[in-house]
Amino acid sequence: LGVVTVRTTATAGLINLVAHVQDKTFGLRVPVDVIVNVTAADVPRPQFSGPTVTAFSQPLHARPGFPFALEIAGFQPEGTTSHVGYTVGRMPPGMLLSTVRGQGTTPADMAAMTLTWTPCPAQLGVAVVCMDAVNSEGVAATQQCVSVHVVEDLPPSIAVMAGDVTIPHNGETEEWYIGRHYTLEISSTDSNALDHLEIAAVCDDATATGCTLLPPTAMLSDAERGTALAADGVATVATATRTLSFAPKHNHGGYAVRHCFAATDACGTMPPGYADMCGGAVCPGRQDSVHTCVTIRVKRCEFVVRPGQELQSIAAMYRTDWLQLWSHNQQMLHPDLDLQPGSTVHIGHQYFVQPYDKPADVAARFGMDAESFRTLNADVSADAMGQEACTTIHECQERGQSGETYQWCVLPNSCQGQSGSIYQEAFADQGWFASARDGSPDP
Numbered sequence: 053l054g055v056v057t058v059r060t061t062a063t064a065g066l067i068n069l070v071a072h073v074q075d076k077t078f079g080l081r082v083p084v085d086v087i088v089n090v091t092a093a094d095v096p097r098p099q100f101s102g103p104t105v106t107a108f109s110q111p112l113h114a115r116p117g118f119p120f121a122l123e124i125a126g127f128q129p130e131g132t133t134s135h136v137g138y139t140v141g142r143m144p145p146g147m148l149l150s151t152v153r154g155q156g157t158t159p160a161d162m163a164a165m166t167l168t169w170t171p172c173p174a175q176l177g178v179a180v181v182c183m184d185a186v187n188s189e190g191v192a193a194t195q196q197c198v199s200v201h202v203v204e205d206l207p208p209s210i211a212v213m214a215g216d217v218t219i220p221h222n223g224e225t226e227e228w229y230i231g232r233h234y235t236l237e238i239s240s241t242d243s244n245a246l247d248h249l250e251i252a253a254v255c256d257d258a259t260a261t262g263c264t265l266l267p268p269t270a271m272l273s274d275a276e277r278g279t280a281l282a283a284d285g286v287a288t289v290a291t292a293t294r295t296l297s298f299a300p301k302h303n304h305g306g307y308a309v310r311h312c313f314a315a316t317d318a319c320g321t322m323p324p325g326y327a328d329m330c331g332g333a334v335c336p337g338r339q340d341s342v343h344t345c346v347t348i349r350v351k352r353c354e355f356v357v358r359p360g361q362e363l364q365s366i367a368a369m370y371r372t373d374w375l376q377l378w379s380h381n382q383q384m385l386h387p388d389l390d391l392q393p394g395s396t397v398h399i400g401h402q403y404f405v406q407p408y409d410k411p412a413d414v415a416a417r418f419g420m421d422a423e424s425f426r427t428l429n430a431d432v433s434a435d436a437m438g439q440e441a442c443t444t445i446h447e448c449q450e451r452g453q454s455g456e457t458y459q460w461c462v463l464p465n466s467c468q469g470q471s472g473s474i475y476q477e478a479f480a481d482q483g484w485f486a487s488a489r490d491g492s493p494d495p
Contacts (some may be wrong), residue, residue, distance in 0.1 A: 054130040055093050057419060058138075062332040066085070070083050070084070071083070071084045072213075072327060073467070074085070075246040076368065078111040080271055091209070092469075095141070095192050096128060096129050096130045096191070097129075097187075097192065097193050097194075098128050098129070098134075098156065098185040098187045098192070098193045099123070099125065099128075099129050099185065099193050099455045100193060100196055100352055100433065101125040101126060101127065101162060101401040102122070103123070103247065104124050104125050104126070104196070107122060107198065108196045108197065108198050110200065111199045111200075111202065111204055112199065112200050112414055113170060113200075113201050113202075113242050114171050114200050114201070114202050115170075115171070115202070115203060115204070115205040115246070115320070115322020116172055116176070116204075116205065116320065116330075116336060116337045117169050117170065117172075117246070117319055117321060117322070117330075117335070117336060117337025117338070118170065118172075118205070118244060118320045118336065118337060119168060119169070119214045119487040120168065120169045120170070120171070120200065121166060121168045121169075121346065121370070122166070122167045122198060123162065123164060123165075123167075124138065124164065124165045124166070124167060124183065125161050125162040125164040126156055126185035126484075127158060127162050127163060128156060128157055128158070128187060131450070132189045133155065133157065133202040133306070134157070134189050134191075135156060135163070135187065136152075136156025136157075136163035136185055136186070136187050136188075137185075137186055137188075138183050138185055138186065139154075139183060139184045139192070140144040140181065140182075140491045142170070143179075143182075144171075144179045144181075145175075145329060146169055146170060146171065146172070146326055146491070147167065147168070147169040147179075147181070148164070148167070148173075149165060149166070149167055149168075149171065150160040150165055150166040150167075150168070150184070150294075150480040151165070152164065152165050153165070153315065154406050156185075156187075156327045156362070165186070165268035166372065167181070167198075169200070170320070170321075170323055170336075171202045171352065172322075172330035172336060173211065173330065173336065173338070174327055175202050176202050176203070177201075177202055178201050178202070179199075179202065180197055180198070180199050180200075180446070181196075181197065181198050181200070182195055182196065182198075183195070183196060183197075184196075185358065187406060189359065191330065195451050204291040204338065205244050205247070205317070205319075205320070205338045205340075206242075206243050206244070206340075207317070207341075207342050208240045208241060208242040208247070208249055208290075208315045208316075208317050208342060209240060209242075209315070209342065210238065210239070210313065210314070210342050210343065211238075211239050211240075212236055212237070212238050212313065212344055212346050212408075213236070213237045213239070214226070214234075214235075214236055214237075215252050218368045219469050221237075221344045221345060222345055222347075222348040223312075223347070224346065224349060225346060225347070225348050225349055226327075226349075227349045227350065227353055227354045227453075228298070228300055228348070228349065228351065229300065229350070229354055229355075229396070230300045230301065230305055230351070230354065230355045230356060231299075231355055231356030231357065231358055232299065232300070232356050233297070233298075233299040234297075234298050234300075235295055235296060235297050235298075236295070236298075236346070237289065237293060237294075237295055237296075238251055238293070238294050238296065238313045239293045239294075240291070240292045240293075240294070240342075240449075241291050242289060242290040243282070243287070243288060243289055243290045243316050244289075244317070245279050245287075245289055245290050245319045246288045246316040247318055248276070248277070248290070248313055248317065249277060249290055249292035249316070249317055249318075250277070250292070250316045250317075251275055251292055251294045251314070251315050252266050252311060252313065252314055252316070253265040253272060253311065253313055254312050254313065254343060255312065256312045264309055264311070265311070266311065266419045266486060267298050267304070267348055268301070269295055269298070269299070269301060270298040271296070272294055272295070272296050272297075273294050273295040273296075275292050275293065275294050276292070276293045276294075277290070277291065277292045278290075278291050278303045278488065279291060289489070290317075292315070298348070298353055298377075300350045300365075302369040302409070303368070303369075303426075303427045303428075303430060304350045304353065304430050305350055305351065305352040305353060305354070305399075305419075305428055305429065305430060306428070306431045306432070306460070307348065307349065307350040307430040307436070308348070308349045308350075308431050308453075309347065309348060310345050310346070310347045311345065311347075311348055311479065312341065312343050312344065312346075313342065313343060313344060313345075314341050314343040315342055315343070316325065316339065316340070316341040317339060317340055318339065319337040319339035321398055322337050332444030336434070338384075347439070349453070350430065350461065351405065352402065352429065352460070352461040352462075352484040353398055353399055353400040353401065353402055353428070354395075354396055354397075354398065354399070355396065355397045355399045356395070356396055357392065357393055357394065357395050357396070357397060358393055359393045361393075361470060362391060363377055363384075363387055363391065363393060363397070364453045369427075369464060370399055370424065371421075371423070371424045371427070372424075372463055372465070375463075376463060376465070377397065377399065380398040380400065380401065380462070380463075381397055381398050383424050392482070399461070399463065400428050400461040400462055400463040401461070401463045402458045402459050402460075402461060403418075403420055403459060404457045404459055405441050405442060405448050405451075405458040405459060405460060406448065407442055407443050407444055407445060407447070407448060408438075408440050408442075408443060409440065409441055410438055410439060411425060411426075411429070411432050411436060411438075411439075411441065411460070412436070412438050414462065415437075415462075417469060417470045418462045418463070418464040418465065418466060418469050418470075419466070419467065419468030419469030419470070420462065420463060420464075420465065422434070422437050424435045424463065425437070425462070426461075428461040428462070428463060429460050429461055429462075430442075432460070438475050441458060442458060444455075447489075481487060
């Protein structure tokens with residue numbers, strides 16, 4: 053190792069020097085050409101632009117399968133005719149540099165270059181690339197290095213909100229009322245701002261078929277996608293939102309179904325001609341899906357009046373007449389007065405289900421046909437009409453809500469109902485007990 057000192061009074065330009073390296077043992081001499089660039093002492097050094105220097109000073113993040121890009125710009129601090137270019141050190145496989153745009157003679161005419169890279173999963177870790185801004189006089193700026201951290205593409209998050217309230221996974225809505233309009237906002241965020249998020253209604257079990265994706269007549273809006281600042285106020289995250297709209301109809305009372313929603317991100321792509329760098333994988337990154345479920349409940353026996361509705365029109369929905377409904381609404385002082393939109397009408401009576409109760413038996417006891425009973429109780433299917441709802445008090449309570457015994461909504465018809473009951477025989481010999489006069493079975 054030796055040091056060659058050159059003193060020259062030559063004008064600026066390139067000087068070709070030949071140095072000889074000699075082996076003292078064998079006397080061998082090897083010529084070495086050295087190119088020296090002579091510049092004037094007052095030639096200003098080029099410099100990187102402010103945003104570029106800021107980017108160099110911070111660790112940057114990239115994710116497998118997603119494009120990373122960095123704009124590099126430099127200029128002469130003093131206006132000269134010297135142009136600015138770049139020398140770049142070793143780069144990881146797949147990293148590309150664009151041609152230089154602009155001349156860099158002034159801050160208004162930056163010499164800009166774009167560094168692009170789509171990493172593969174095998175390139176997780178830190179890649180450091182160093183570069184110089186060099187003018188046409190051969191004078192270089194202070195070397196700058198950029199640190200690119202290739203990190204895993206993490207799964208997205210998903211949340212369901214009713215207004216300002218976040219519903220936890222496996223949570224429930226408040227009881228919604230027939231006649232009102234409700235919305236749920238399903239939103240997803242991803243720490244990878246370049247990710248593409250999809251939100252969909254899904255079955256609770258991925259292998260399930262024939263599940264109820266949405267409540268009857270409910271609508272799920274198209275996704276609204278964008279980016280937003282993360283909680284730290286610095287990073288940017290990808291976002292997606294869909295809105296579920298549902299206005300329970302007259303036959304949705306008692307609806308209680310668990311609905312699930314999934315958020316899925318993308319796995320990225322490789323630039324054309326570079327897929328082989330990641331082993332030819334169709335999905336060079338990582339695709340994840342997360343889901344959450346919420347039970348939507350609709351209150352029984354309550355109907356919220358809409359504009360233009362009258363007691364008789366509401367009664368017709370439930371195959372009854374205004375007299376029956378008026379008898380269930382003591383707050384109504386006159387049946388012909390207009391109903392106020394937003395007011396609540398009781399459309400039946402709550403019935404606490406007892407062990408071994410069957411919907412068909414209860415319907416018959418209160419003078420209701422199967423269709424009328426199921427109109428008031430959306431959670432009772434046609435096949436379940438002849439089945440026992442529960443066989444123990446504990447089981448009846450488990451089927452209920454908030455610790456209460458399971459309930460049905462009934463709309464008694466005194467002309468067709470059964471005054472008889474399980475206590476009928478105890479009063480059979482009493483004159484006041486009108487047994488078997490209304491369709492009740494004989495004692």
